[in-house]
Amino acid sequence: MNNPPESNAELQHTARRNLWMHFTRMSAYADSDVPVIVRGSGPYVFDSHGRRYLDGLSGLFVSQVGHGRTEIADAARRQASELAYFPLWSYAHPQAIELAERLADLAPGDLNRVFFTTSGSEAVESAWKLAKQYFKLTGQPERYKVLSRDIAYHGTSMGALAITGLADIKYPFEPLPPGGIRVPNTNFYRAPDFVADDITDFGRWAADEIERAILREGPESVAAVFLEPVQNSGGCFPPPPGYFARVREICDTYGVLLVSDEVICAFGRLGHYFGSARYGYQPDIVTFAKGVTSGYSPLGGMLVRDAIMEPFVRGTATFLHGITFAGHPVSAAVALANLDIFEKEDLLGNVRAHEAGFRATLEKLYDLPIVGDVRGDGYFYGIEMVKDKDTRETFSDEESERLLRGFLSTALFDAGLVCRADDRGDPVIQLAPPLICGQEHFDEIEHILREVLTEAWNRI
Numbered sequence: 089m090n091n092p093p094e095s096n097a098e099l100q101h102t103a104r105r106n107l108w109m110h111f112t113r114m115s116a117y118a119d120s121d122v123p124v125i126v127r128g129s130g131p132y133v134f135d136s137h138g139r140r141y142l143d144g145l146s147g148l149f150v151s152q153v154g155h156g157r158t159e160i161a162d163a164a165r166r167q168a169s170e171l172a173y174f175p176l177w178s179y180a181h182p183q184a185i186e187l188a189e190r191l192a193d194l195a196p197g198d199l200n201r202v203f204f205t206t207s208g209s210e211a212v213e214s215a216w217k218l219a220k221q222y223f224k225l226t227g228q229p230e231r232y233k234v235l236s237r238d239i240a241y242h243g244t245s246m247g248a249l250a251i252t253g254l255a256d257i258k259y260p261f262e263p264l265p266p267g268g269i270r271v272p273n274t275n276f277y278r279a280p281d282f283v284a285d286d287i288t289d290f291g292r293w294a295a296d297e298i299e300r301a302i303l304r305e306g307p308e309s310v311a312a313v314f315l316e317p318v319q320n321s322g323g324c325f326p327p328p329p330g331y332f333a334r335v336r337e338i339c340d341t342y343g344v345l346l347v348s349d350e351v352i353c354a355f356g357r358l359g360h361y362f363g364s365a366r367y368g369y370q371p372d373i374v375t376f377a378k379g380v381t382s383g384y385s386p387l388g389g390m391l392v393r394d395a396i397m398e399p400f401v402r403g404t405a406t407f408l409h410g411i412t413f414a415g416h417p418v419s420a421a422v423a424l425a426n427l428d429i430f431e432k433e434d435l436l437g438n439v440r441a442h443e444a445g446f447r448a449t450l451e452k453l454y455d456l457p458i459v460g461d462v463r464g465d466g467y468f469y470g471i472e473m474v475k476d477k478d479t480r481e482t483f484s485d486e487e488s489e490r491l492l493r494g495f496l497s498t499a500l501f502d503a504g505l506v507c508r509a510d511d512r513g514d515p516v517i518q519l520a521p522p523l524i525c526g527q528e529h530f531d532e533i534e535h536i537l538r539e540v541l542t543e544a545w546n547r548i
């Protein structure tokens with residue numbers, strides 16, 4: 089028999105005693121409640137006190153179809169009864185096969201081969217390992233370096249962390265695997281002066297910096313460039329016009345693989361199945377996770393072009409990499425049910441129909457003195473907060489600490505909005521609501537942000 093549900097006081101006690109939350113200052117909960125989310129329905133979640141919150145971050149950029157979808161739960165139950173587990177090491181199962189075909193059909197160009205993982209970090213890690221082994225197999229064994237952008241987050245395992253561009257979260261774990269090289273990101277709001285007047289010039293400069301880095305490192309040593317369609321960390325940097333076309337050209341010139349890290353940007357976040365399709369570029373590898381199952385079960389993976397797979401389909405060649413739970417039958421069945429909902433409810437159409445409304449609603453906040461920049465695409469936005477709109481001066485570390493950790497994160501949650509106040513770059517609020525949302529939800533987000541940001545400004 090199940091234990092009776094624990095009271096909130098018991099949950100709080102046990103959470104403090106036994107649970108280690110991720111990227112969390114545990115001391116912050118010494119004297120205050122751990123937020124305990126117990127239930128979800130559509131774009132809302134409910135805590136252990138029964139309070140309702142609009143899930144403005146889709147959990148963690150995950151819950152595309154929203155919460156409480158019994159048809160996905162049913163698919164998981166059916167699959168667990170039929171075949172709960174079997175590995176993809178030398179075997180296959182129908183759900184992995186069907187999902188691989190479906191993803192290949194949805195992906196741009198000849199991204200026809202799917203290697204499953206359980207998470208985004210594993211997908212990124214796998215893509216780097218694949219790039220390295222691919223070049224060893226094809227007679228260019230010295231290619232191992234990877235380029236990625238300042239402040240970009242690509243995951244936490246050692247390889248993915250070496251690709252991540254956030255010094256603070258890397259430092260405790262150094263030395264990391266060698267070969268991670270940084271290039272500028274596409275934050276036009278903080279563009280260098282000489283390209284600050286024209287976004288196309290800025291994009292050209294940012295892309296050309298990739299070429300300069302390849303030449304500086306030696307093209308024969310560079311394996312891949314890892315880029316998100318819209319960079320999340322730092323607060324949503326969409327690509328300037330022409331950026332990805334130039335990056336593709338550079339990669340082709342120097343024989344470097346273009347990896348599109350779509351752990352956030354795939355599965356409708358930008359109104360397309362893949363972010364690369366929205367911006368019209370062809371990656372060599374796409375990494376994905378999160379939205380592929382809308383979080384009803386963990387799954388990640390990479391989609392690989394036929395040409396990259398080609399050396400692995402001959403003779404004794406084997407990609408020497410695997411993960412026990414990768415492509416788990418229950419997760420694959422869940423992903424298929426998730427994609428059925430995308431189709432049935434035309435979620436991509438919903439995002440495309442409402443994204444202009446989302447932008448316009450958030451842009452209303454420009455009348456607040458603290459709102460410096462509203463940027464993003466699709467259902468994926470960042471709002472940068474500044475101390476001075478005219479000069480774009482940002483907050484000091486102390487102010488940022490007081491503003492973000494001391495006030496904003498808790499105040500937004502208390503006001504009924506799940507979103508993220510982050511200062512891994514400049515201070516931003518990140519928003520990524522479920523793809524089922526419409527104008528009423530955008531209005532609710534704007535209303536809460538307006539109240540809380542007004543109060544934050546008064547406290548500075």
Ligand SMILES: Cc1ncc(COP(=O)(O)O)c(C=O)c1O
Nearest residue numbers: 207208209241242243349351352
């Ligand atoms: C772009 C990107 N890559 C990789 C990851 C790592 O994914 P995971 O947390 O599933 O390991 C994330 C996570 O947010 C991400 O945003």
